[in-house]
Amino acid sequence: MFKPEPFVTRLHFTASDRPEAQEARETLIARYGQASLAEAQVIVALGGDGFMLETLHENLSGGLPIYGMNRGSVGFLMNEYSEDALLERINAAESAVIHPLQMVAIDTDRREHRAVAINEVSLLRQTRQTAKLRISIDDKVRLGELSCDGALVATPAGSTAYNLSAHGPIIPLDARVLALTPISAFRPRRWRGALLGHTARVKFEIMEADKRPVSAVADNFEVRDVLEVHIAEDRDVALHMLFDAGRSLEERVLAEQFSV
Incomplete structure (x- = not known):
């Protein structure tokens, strides 16, 4: 109380x-x-x-x-x-x-953009072409290629928002985990995402970024045409x-x- x-x-x-x-x-x-x-x-x-x-x-x-x-x-x-x-x-x-998420997004001009997300950081395809993402956790590649409409990382507070609409898990606030959830995954079709420890450092690399452009959105702050997106929980806030x-x-x- x-x-x-x-x-x-x-x-x-x-x-x-x-x-x-x-x-x-x-x-x-x-x-x-x-x-x-x-x-x-x-x-x-x-x-x-x-x-x-x-x-x-x-x-x-x-x-x-x-x-x-x-x-x-x-x-x-x-x-x-x-x-x-x-x-x-x-x-x-x-x-x-x-505790919010810190996003660092690097665009195709190699400019760095920083933003804070209380609910989620989401990656979304910008055109009719599916996005192709490589996902690393703590500097280790865990998924070499995800073909999808996008993917997101959600906090426990944000797990009932966009994450839930994308069929991600609802997370109790005291669970100390983050949700990594695909958005309309095409390949691997059966992959449903992952639960990550709250200290995990997530890296998305956009494959074929010129042909399959992707935007990154931290709550309501959007960066277009990204090459890499780094996400981690900010325990200082x-x-x-x-x-x-x-x-x-x-x-x-x-x-x-x-x-x-």
Whole structure:
């Protein structure tokens, strides 16, 4: 349970551009006040999962915990919206600690691009041609050639997002593993991906990059025409998300595995 101080009272409200999110922000500021980011104890994010990811990215170095409330279309990472007893809910909330992925992508002009991913780093074919990827783990080639639409590496927090849609495994937050998941694998057709230790260093090499161009996407940051992509968990960065008591992110991930 998150207890940064005896009782949290100073909140900073932020909201997506959706009208319902902006309206909620004004209502909550009128009721609970608006602390500056320098003075706030908790950031309250109003929107959907995309806005939660945006807020996390904007506060990578800030250290403030973030409590989300759903005022968007998707809310797996958000708490239910209510204007009542907000301080009590936040002070009783459970904390989930997220370690993001660091991506280093090298494009065909040999330029290096760095980005952080909280959910996943995905490689995607740019044309009708299938992508051909060589995959190495900790400097050892594990798959010499994967013909596919793409592949991704997902954190436990991101395992219920794009990774799940690509038929990857759902990972408990405390499992200390990453998911390596192919996207529409053509050859080897039966390969379904792998679970990697959280310290694994993943390298993708794009084969026939001129004929079969591939982009790399770290959450919402895209690099086109990549030659190599290196991915590793960044244990130096810890992001704190707050969830209502009894509705922790761990509980949501577990419940998702039994949904039908």
